[in-house]
Amino acid sequence: MTCRTLAATLHDELSDDSRIETRRALLRQLADDHINAVPFQQVDVKWLQLYTDATILETLSGLLSPHPATLALICQLDMAIIIAGGANRLETIHLLIGIAQSRLEAHCPQPTPSLPKAPLAPDLLYAPHPIPELDPPSVEAFITSCSASPFILRGFANRDSEVCPSWPAFGRWSSADYLLATAGPGRVVPVELGRAYDDEGWSQRIVPFEDFLRRAGFLENPTGEAMYLAQHSLFRQMPGLEEDIAIPDYAWSLPDADYPAYRRPAEPELSVWVGSGSSEIVSPPHTDPFFNCYIQVVGEKRVWIAPPHLSHQMEAHTPDSNGSVAAKEYMGNTSRVPILKASPGDAWAAHPSFKESVYPHSREAVLRSGDMLFMPPGWWHAMRGEGAGPGWSVSIWF
Ligand SMILES: O=C(O)CCC(=O)C(=O)O
Numbered sequence: 001m002t003c004r005t006l007a008a009t010l011h012d013e014l015s016d017d018s019r020i021e022t023r024r025a026l027l028r029q030l031a032d033d034h035i036n037a038v039p040f041q042q043v044d045v046k047w048l049q050l051y052t053d054a055t056i057l058e059t060l061s062g063l064l065s066p067h068p069a070t071l072a073l074i075c076q077l078d079m080a081i082i083i084a085g086g087a088n089r090l091e092t093i094h095l096l097i098g099i100a101q102s103r104l105e106a107h108c109p110q111p112t113p114s115l116p117k118a119p120l121a122p123d124l125l126y127a128p129h130p131i132p133e134l135d136p137p138s139v140e141a142f143i144t145s146c147s148a149s150p151f152i153l154r155g156f157a158n159r160d161s162e163v164c165p166s167w168p169a170f171g172r173w174s175s176a177d178y179l180l181a182t183a184g185p186g187r188v189v190p191v192e193l194g195r196a197y198d199d200e201g202w203s204q205r206i207v208p209f210e211d212f213l214r215r216a217g218f219l220e221n222p223t224g225e226a227m228y229l230a231q232h233s234l235f236r237q238m239p240g241l242e243e244d245i246a247i248p249d250y251a252w253s254l255p256d257a258d259y260p261a262y263r264r265p266a267e268p269e270l271s272v273w274v275g276s277g278s279s280e281i282v283s284p285p286h287t288d289p290f291f292n293c294y295i296q297v298v299g300e301k302r303v304w305i306a307p308p309h310l311s312h313q314m315e316a317h318t319p320d321s322n323g324s325v326a327a328k329e330y331m332g333n334t335s336r337v338p339i340l341k342a343s344p345g346d347a348w349a350a351h352p353s354f355k356e357s358v359y360p361h362s363r364e365a366v367l368r369s370g371d372m373l374f375m376p377p378g379w380w381h382a383m384r385g386e387g388a389g390p391g392w393s394v395s396i397w398f
């Protein structure tokens with residue numbers, strides 16, 4: 001619908017109060033159409049603002065009606081955060097979510113059954129070297145001498161240190177009761193379906209938060225297709241959870257180095273990565289243009305890394321490579337070598353020159369609850385959830 005036809009429609013409806021709802025829905029539809037018409041980076045912020053404001057108007061009138069469809073209203077408000085980042089209205093949206101939730105009947109999450117413990121995974125399967133482990137450096141030492149290559153700080157986030165207080169998230173985020181109580185009822189989240197984003201048939205969907213927690217193994221042993229709450233700004237949606245973490249001082253510093261691909265965000269960018277270890281969800285080898293403090297909160301994550309100067313040997317997707325359609329279009333920063341996805345033997349057999357040139361320089365580790373991995377921009381990294389239970393990591397890009 002164009003602005004002109006929208007204006008005509010609104011004009012026709014101005015004298016008819018019973019059609020107010022339709023007009024608000026039309027405004028949101030108009031914004032949604034524009035948001036979906038181009039790649040997300042090119043969406044004009046005015047459509048995100050309109051989408052958000054129209055959602056707020058719709059919710060307000062919904063809440064004032066005698067029988068509000070409360071769950072649908074909460075879902076709409078979550079969508080305004082997921083799609084538009086809340087567009088300067090985050091506080092209002094959270095206020096409305098709270099009001100809508102207070103209209104729902106008392107919510108009684110089931111107690112979480114205890115899940116069997118899996119044996120610890122061995123640290124090296126796909127690389128000849130471990131990722132170096134350090135004691136937490138001071139911010140000054142980090143800036144001047146530690147930030148040029150990846151390292152791991154074991155148990156960093158579950159104890160106090162000079163650069164970061166211990167995270168209350170430990171012990172809380174494996175409890176479905178806690179997570180559901182903090183989120184409140186009726187919430188939805190965007191998830192990925194499929195084992196890896198470069199697999200054929202991979203897709204994305206919005207699902208109820210509680211259903212996601214069940215599928216990711218927080219409530220019972222997971223069954224069915226792998227579901228990954230990946231690279232999502234969950235704290236924007238559920239600010240209560242952000243109180244359970246602390247940003248390490250490193251992420252406010254500007255390390256002393258020159259990276260051609262570096263793109264510093266305005267402030268540290270927080271994302272969660274949540275899924276079941278038993279689904280063995282893989283993030284294929286790829287690069288990001290940021291420094292990363294990556295913290296494992298629940299479960300285990302296998303990490304494989306290789307240095308940026310090997311990019312030409314990484315066999316990244318090209319416009320004419322044999323990957324999925326999505327891969328052909330968008331994945332120049334993603335390798336086609338199925339590290340962590342195929343068995344090491346199968347991965348090397350299909351990519352012998354990669355085995356010869358990259359493997360000797362690659363490093364690997366398994367992150368366990370409390371560990372922090374640091375990576376500079378441009379390092380190739382692949383990740384895989386391990387173990388039987390749920391896994392939860394937080395990345396801090398800076
Ligand atoms: O945890 C994952 O699956 C991938 C994380 C990642 O790629 C990142 O933090 O940049």
Ligand SMILES: [Fe+2]
Nearest residue numbers: 286287288381
């Ligand atoms: Fe990444």
